[in-house]
Amino acid sequence: MHPATHPTSAPDGRSYRTPRLRRRLLRGLLAAVVALPLVGAAAACGDDAGADGKTKISIFWWGGEARAQLTEQALDLYTKKNPDVTFEKTWQANQGYFDKLATLTAGGNPPDLFQIDDNFLAEYAARNTTLDLASYQESGKLDTTKFPPSLLQYGVVDGKLAGLAAGENTQGLVYNKTLLTKNGLPEPTTGMSWEEHIAWAEQVAKKTKVPGTQDPSADYKAFWVWLRQQGKDLYSGSELGFTAEDVTRWFELWKGARDRGATPTADVIHEGNQTDITKQLVVTGKAATSWVWVNQMPELKKNTADELGVIAYPGDPSAQWARASMYWSVFRGSKNAEIAVDVINFLSNDPEAVKLLGTDRGLPSNLDLRRVVSDDTTDAAMKQSITVETELAEKFGESPQVPIKGHSKVRAELIKAAENAQYGRATPAEAAAQFVAASQAAIAS
Template identity: 65%
Template sequence: MHPATGNSRRRLLRGIAAVAVALPLTFGAAACGGDDNEGSSTDANKPVELSVFYWGSEKRAELTQTALDAYKAKNPNVSFKITWQANQGYADKLATLAASGDVPDLFATDDNMLADFATRNVTADLNEYKGNKLDLSKFPPSLVEYGTVDGKLVGIAAGENTQGLVYNKTLLTTNALPEPTTGMTWEAFIDWAAQVTTKTKVPGTMDPSADYKAFWVWLRQQGKDLYNGKQFGFTADDVAKWFTLWKGARDKKATPTADIIHEGNVTDISKQLVVTGKAATSFVWANQMPELKKSTKDDLGVVAYPGDPSAQWARAAMYWNVANSSDNKAVAVDVINFLVNDEAAVTALGTDRGLPSNMDLRAKFAETVTDPAMKLSIQVENDLASKFGKAPQVPPKGHSTFRSELVKAAENVQFGRATPEKAAADLIAVVQPKLG
């Protein structure tokens, strides 16, 4: 999930409390309605109130408010009832609202949630608005594809992201070592990492065997995919091969020991091994470069994950969705279109939800960026855009379970508690029944 802009927990909770007091979680008045688009407001003079729900930090709330204020300045008949909260518990809250028929008009999801809510008919199909109220012509095609579930366009990317291999450039330069490159094979990368360990005494790479992003890219390079409908798109043998690849890397001292690897498996970006000095590289999201840079004085670089870069795709860091029950679908779609295609809105939102989805506006935004880490992140992702392959299907319900169970299975192998084969078989057995 796209990380919230860093703020202290105390400030975040204070912001949530303030919003909760001013804007209670009562969406029903704006969101009750039929399943079709009849009754959607298109009258520029008719007062419309849209309920909006998303997760994030105080900073995200400020940026979003600025963008919505810009929309209201052009559409004074539209007002917003905004509620936001921390990432933790957001999906559960949205599920509760869906179960009670109280879904907000406009809300956010990510690829952990999208298919689940789409298959429950919570999200509206926005295909009918494409080319009319919704202009996606400046989006990378795979970014549009990655918002489609069962042929329905149910999510519009609020921003784009892709996988990135971040490395300690200062460490490599100081020791006259070559930098990793996009397109190097996994085996070549592991050999390179072993060389880094030998020369610098810093393990060359984190062990990404617990990282679903890395496993997913590797699978696509084998001609497979993470999912095929509501089933896995791979076998236990594939998982065992992946675990064995990294067992070999550990044997070559290309990675840290299991206890340090465990530290790299946490989601806190500030604890990634590339910035704590416990590995020369980390497997992250490309747009996390600026946040990583805040945690180290060393210069960082970023390239694609090892292997064929066409296995990567333009991923929605977050989606905007419209409630299928909303009386004001057309207005909600118009707001989304504004947020992703209006220059003032895109500038206000920045990269908080990923790189701008509109490639023309991304290029304009890049000209204004002064942060070297963000400049590099944008440059790398733009370079990769020409190499991106077709987007995979949006993960089905149960994807979050797979992610957590992959960590457990990988760590069982890393700590020697299970063979790659046993850990792989256990992973499939636990997760497959929960997909759907």
């Protein structure tokens, strides 16, 4: 890439732009002669330069319209500072995103740069779809010096840096503060045991007629934290890190909560198990708490007039970790890999870009810029998210391994088994046995 007319410097004086090698100029001249127009929702990884001499980077991500607008603004800013780079931008809602990504990467039309999460990172890395970013990190072209070490480590699969965290997140128990205050009830606190949380939820239900907590037995985030507090984990190497007996205990814990009226009925629990953040029970008024990610606080707040609070999940908070809310990965076969890496570096470390993106993909991974975003924001819910996670970060334990291939199926099987127990179609032990058998099949396939 030619030197940009408006480069942005890193704190150490490096420029975020990537120099174009001389051979790329020759390749660009050739492309000008033989270039064909790019087609499809996400452009194929083509040669570096098009007929106009500019490099076009294809980029694919999921999210709502707000994320799309913020991302497009940040990419436009990159082009402003690097005029010889433009973008083929494609985004869609979460539903169906990974089906589309699988089709693109398998069908010879992959994006140069794509968003991915920990449900699929190991799977794509195992297929050699993701570029190992470690050499760029070691050379300084991908600056991770301001990243929390555990957050960076959570992108490593089989010794390779398969993705760079686009933001940091952790599990959050969101509660309706207005409802509690109006009824003279205490707020839940970080460090409460699971039994204490359920007793608190039962008290809320009796006083307000609103179930105190969504039943999270189908929620892999809650199950995972609970397992880590028992000295187990979701995965151990290439195997499950838990037994059917562990799952039975988990399901029985929540059967007891349902029997005491601390949670909603099965039909309402099922509603809360849906992934749409706007339909979480804490904002629809069907439960006093929901089990979400901390960075979802601003989106939750948009859907209720009530004041919300957020704490860690019950039990020892050191079971929680600096989780990559999602990653940026580069397609391993991209001919524009060096520039795509530079775009990731820009989105992570350029002060203007990071301020633009805010906490939409989680807290900024760059700790220095996270403080800047917190100081600058006037969004109370965003500021609350940053404050809570910053406080929780002091209690975080080490990151677990990135989930293994088949994780998305394991998540789906947990919902199926938990709902069988919630509806009374199976005992906790029967549902647990079903879940473990199905999960073992999922990771073996």
